[in-house]
Amino acid sequence: MAPTPSEGLAPAKGLADVVAASTALSDIDGQVGRLFYRGYDIHDLAGKITFAECVHLLQRGTLPTRGELAGLTGELATGRVPTPLVERNIDAIARVQAPMEALRSYVSLASAEDPDKDSNEPGANLRKAARLTAQQPVLVARYHAARRGVTAPDPDLSLGIAGNFLLQITGRRPAPRAADILDECLVLHADHTMNASTFAARVCAATLSDMHSAICAAIGTLKGPLHGGANEQVMRTFQAIGGVADVDGAVREKLAAGEKIMGFGHRVYKSEDPRASHLRRLSAELAETTGDDTWFRMSQRMEEIVFAEKGLRPNVDFYAASVYRYLGIPVDLFTAVFSVSRMAGWTAHVIEQHADNRLIRPDSEYIGDRDMRWLPISERTRA
Numbered sequence: 001m002a003p004t005p006s007e008g009l010a011p012a013k014g015l016a017d018v019v020a021a022s023t024a025l026s027d028i029d030g031q032v033g034r035l036f037y038r039g040y041d042i043h044d045l046a047g048k049i050t051f052a053e054c055v056h057l058l059q060r061g062t063l064p065t066r067g068e069l070a071g072l073t074g075e076l077a078t079g080r081v082p083t084p085l086v087e088r089n090i091d092a093i094a095r096v097q098a099p100m101e102a103l104r105s106y107v108s109l110a111s112a113e114d115p116d117k118d119s120n121e122p123g124a125n126l127r128k129a130a131r132l133t134a135q136q137p138v139l140v141a142r143y144h145a146a147r148r149g150v151t152a153p154d155p156d157l158s159l160g161i162a163g164n165f166l167l168q169i170t171g172r173r174p175a176p177r178a179a180d181i182l183d184e185c186l187v188l189h190a191d192h193t194m195n196a197s198t199f200a201a202r203v204c205a206a207t208l209s210d211m212h213s214a215i216c217a218a219i220g221t222l223k224g225p226l227h228g229g230a231n232e233q234v235m236r237t238f239q240a241i242g243g244v245a246d247v248d249g250a251v252r253e254k255l256a257a258g259e260k261i262m263g264f265g266h267r268v269y270k271s272e273d274p275r276a277s278h279l280r281r282l283s284a285e286l287a288e289t290t291g292d293d294t295w296f297r298m299s300q301r302m303e304e305i306v307f308a309e310k311g312l313r314p315n316v317d318f319y320a321a322s323v324y325r326y327l328g329i330p331v332d333l334f335t336a337v338f339s340v341s342r343m344a345g346w347t348a349h350v351i352e353q354h355a356d357n358r359l360i361r362p363d364s365e366y367i368g369d370r371d372m373r374w375l376p377i378s379e380r381t382r383a
Contacts, residue, residue, distance in 0.1 A: 020360065020362075021194060021199075021202055021360070022356075023349070024038060024352070025037070025058060025191055025193075025345065025349060025352060026038070026191040026192060026345070028192070028268050028269070030268040030269045032271060033269050033270075033272050034274055035192070035274050037054070037190070038057055038061065038062075040063075042188065042274050042275065042278075043278075045187060046187055046275075047184050047278070049063065049187060050160060051161050051183050051186040051187055051341070051344070052069060052072060052073055052076065052160060052161065053069060054187045054190050054344060055072065055133055055344045058344050059126060059129045059130070059133075059344065059348045059351060072130065073160075075127075075134075076133065077134070077155075078134075079127075079130050079131035079135065080134035080135055080137075080155065081135075081138075082135060082138060083110050083113040085109050085112055085113050086109045086113075089105075089106075089109060090106070090139075090142050093106065093143075094146035094147040095146075095147065098332075099140070099143060099333055099336045100219060100222065100223035100228070100335055100336060100339070102139075102143050103136070103139060103143070103219055103336060103339060104219045104220055104223070106139045107212055107216055107219060108212065110131075110132075110135065111210065111212030111213070114128060114212065115127075117210060117212065118210075120208060120354045122351070122354075125211055125347075125350065125354060128212070128347070129211065129347035129348065129350070132211070132212070133343045133347060134161070136340045136343045137161055137164065137168075137340045138155070138164075138168070140169075140340060141165060141169050143336075144169055144330065152168040152169075152171075153167055153171060159173075159179065160179070161183070162182035162185075163179035163183075166178060166179060166182060166328070166329075169328065169330075169333070170328045174327075181282050181327065182327055184278065185279070185282070185323060185324075185337075186340065186341040186344075187341075188275045188278055188316065189275070189316065189320075189341035189342055190344045191344065191345030191349075192316075192345070195227070196221050196222075196224070196226075196227045197218040197222040197227060197228070197342065197346065198218065198346060198349050200217040200220070200221040201214040201217055201349055201350055202214070202349050202353045202360065203360045205349075205350040205357075206353055206357055206358065206359050207359060208354070208357065211347060211350045214346070214350045215346055215347065215350070218342070222335065222338065222339055223335070228335040228339070229334075230262045230317035231263070231317040231318075231320045231324065231335065231338065232331055232332060232334040233262040233263075234317055235321040235322070235324075235325055235334065236331065237261075237262060238295060238321070238322075239331075243294065243298070244297045244298050244301055247302050247305065248305060251302055251306065251309075252305065255306075255309055261302070261306050261310075261312075263314055263315060263321065264312040264315065264318065265313070265315065266315045269313075269315070272313045272314070273313065273315045273316050275316040276313070276314040276315060276316055276318060276319055279318075279319035280299075280314070280319045282319070283295070283319045283322045283326070284296055286322075286326035286327070292326075295321075295322035295325055296322055298322075299318065299319055299321075299322050320334070
């Protein structure tokens, strides 16, 4: 039987433009391309605050004083040590799971031995948020070391989250400016309103499930190539193209075939993604300091062609790809690095959801058959 049309307006596909929650964490003006964290324009924050300051802003509500920052920094340093259960399983998981799958497993295991695992109270949530934020970069680095059969260097107490991550990933103490650039990237990626992974975390938290469960939901959602994998796909596209001279032909061939060029366009922004402008600048700087401008020039040329042909501008993933590549981060860890940054926002959203909770239970439009009648199995046939 044909379905009966539902009354009223058709639902917004993908919940486009549907307000799913109230939040004080971040806001977007997509028409003019602006992003705000707790009322601060991202252009005022990028390159001016550290990721630790950003964590304090999102999770604890304010830009920290010197004393507050020192307290949080100490908490992050203490909390970055993986739990014994995670430690015992890092190598085994690294042998059989891809990066985002492994991170989902590590976070799930970490919940078993977290001292605050059975509480969603504000203090407990703040402590769990700090530990999760501190452990995520360590878990990515330990995963990378384990799959190569080596040992990651111990964290350096003089380095922040970004510097220690580069140290443990590359095995070399990073140049101060390299650490600063990754730190700025972490700030730029820390939160972005009701994106898919954040929404997944809030839906889970709204059932009054625990923070670790909500973060597992977020990681599983970020794993999807339509959300978190675009930066990796951008770099793989560049690697497949080969060089600057080949960009024009390759891009036009893809467009003629109706293929999507990853890293362009955004569901929310009608003008340039404000984060992309900072990442473009960072990519240009790294191209100059490393003495290899290939990835930056390829990015520039691709940006020019796609805008001329399709009117699309780069999003946050496009120039992030070349920045991460210049910093020596393996391509298949690009999405994992995204999770290092977004852990600040995910955990802040879980805190906010628990503080003023209502079960998130949207309606749906039924489009299936109606008035069907049961028949005994002996009478059922297929035409």
